[in-house]
Amino acid sequence: MTVEATTRMSQEIAEQPDALRATFDVLLPRRGEIRERLAGRRHVLFAARGSSDNAAIYGRYLLETHAGIPAGLVSPSVATHYRSHLDLSDAVVVAVSQSGRTREIVETLAWARDCGAVTVAVSNDESSDLATSSDLALTTVAGTELAVPATKSYLTQVAAMTVLGTALGPDDTALDVALADVPGQVEAVLADADRLEPVVAQLADGLTVVTGRGLLMGTALEIALKLEETCARPVRGYxxxxxxxxxxxxxxxxxxxxxxxxxxxxxxxxxxxLADDLRTRGATTVAVGGSPELSEACDLATGPLAVTERLAPLVAVVPMQVVIERLARRLGLDPDEPAGLSKVTRTDVSTQEEA
Incomplete structure (x- = not known):
């Protein structure tokens, strides 16, 4: 049996299958428009912070491994503090912010346009400054997110990265059959959430490191970030x-x-x-996603996932979102409003920004 949702965070985690379906329904039909608008540009750069940055890391890997397009991350401070003028006439700059109102990211998008880039906004608000000031707005359909930790807004950003990566690939429909199964796989993870209790118990004590690589690197960093900000635990993502x-x-x-x-x-x-090596060093290992072989190589597992590596970030993070929400409550914390955090953050003392 599953535990009834008791927090806004758990409720929003449960809404993710519908949010994914709605986002794909809106964005997948726009792949032709995306290809046409970005035609002739040879490089893609992403500008983001926090969870949005982790979604962008997946976008970068997908573009390079699936679409064959060089991609990278731009440092917003190059635009907002150093005010460097770069030649971006051959580039697309994708700015990612769930609210679309992060001043630093809005300003970075304007800087990119002034440097000659075609600009794309990924946000959850079509009326936001980021969306309305971009050349192309890809608006996710997560619905209003009330809990401070980003869950459904993050996952729909990952979905937008999938749309962008497949739109610019040699065959934009190559992953569509597998993609259609993703919301159902997320539902299956959520329907069997009680199996995750041993992982919750394990993470309640001691130090934690999170590691991943390639297309799952952004997922690993997102899990580490959520453990830190929601559960107030020092966690390193590598x-x-x-x-x-x-x-x-x-x-x-x-x-x-x-x-x-x-x-x-x-x-x-x-x-x-790596799992074998870490166990020989005395660590307790937890497999997130992966194959049955990875699960067997670790002490604990969230369960293997039957999804190709290129789409795995759409599913792999979900069991750990559940774990993190339950861990916060186990530690006596409020996962909806972690101490010292809010939806409004500040990257500089002179500016107030929404993530």
Whole structure:
């Protein structure tokens, strides 16, 4: 049996299958428009902060691995503080903000346009400053999000990245059959949420590191961010490669290592090898997503996912959203309003911004 939703965060997690369906219904038919509007531009840059930045990391990987388009992340401070003038006449700049009112990101979009870029806005509000000032607005259909931690707004941003990545690929329908199954897979995760209780219990004590790589890197960073901001736990998010380059020496008994993986792809076997290594160092390992083999290689698992690596970020984060909401309540915290945080954030003391 599933636990009845008791917080706004849990309610919004439960709304994600419908939010995904609504977002895909609106954005997938626009892929032709996206291709036409962005034609001739050879590079894509993303501008975002926080959870939106983690969605953008997935967008970057999808464009490079699926569409064959060089992509990267632009530092908003280059626009808003250094005020550098770059030649972006061959670039598309995609600004991502769930509210569409983050001043730093709105200003970065205006800077990109002045530098010659074609601008795209991804937000959850078609009337926002970001959407109305862009050349092309991709508005998600998450509905109003009341809990401070982004769940459904984040996942629909990931959906928008999928639409963008497939629109610019050699065959925009190549992933459509698998894509149609994604909302149902999210529903299946939510319907069997009580199996996640051992993971909740494990994360209640000790130190935690989260690692992923490639298309799942943004998901790993999003999980680490949500654990920090919702559960007030110091958590480090690493790419697989960065963890191997030194920090792995600090992984020992008492540390929980969360490994975010896909069921297929070129990094599948490497994640299993990492799980084996971390267990020999004394860490308790938790598999998020991935294949049955990854689940078997770890001490605990959220359950394998039957979705291709290129779409895995649309599903893999969901079980950990559930875990994090339940962990916050287990720790006596309010997941809807984490201490010291709000929907209105400040990246500079002189500006007030919405995430």
């Amino acid at each position: 790419s697989y490669a960065d963890l191997r380059h030194g920090p792995i020496s600090a992984v020992q008994e008492g540390v929980t290592a969360v490994l975010v993986g896909a069921a297929d792809g070129p990094l599948h076997d490497a994640m299993i090898e």
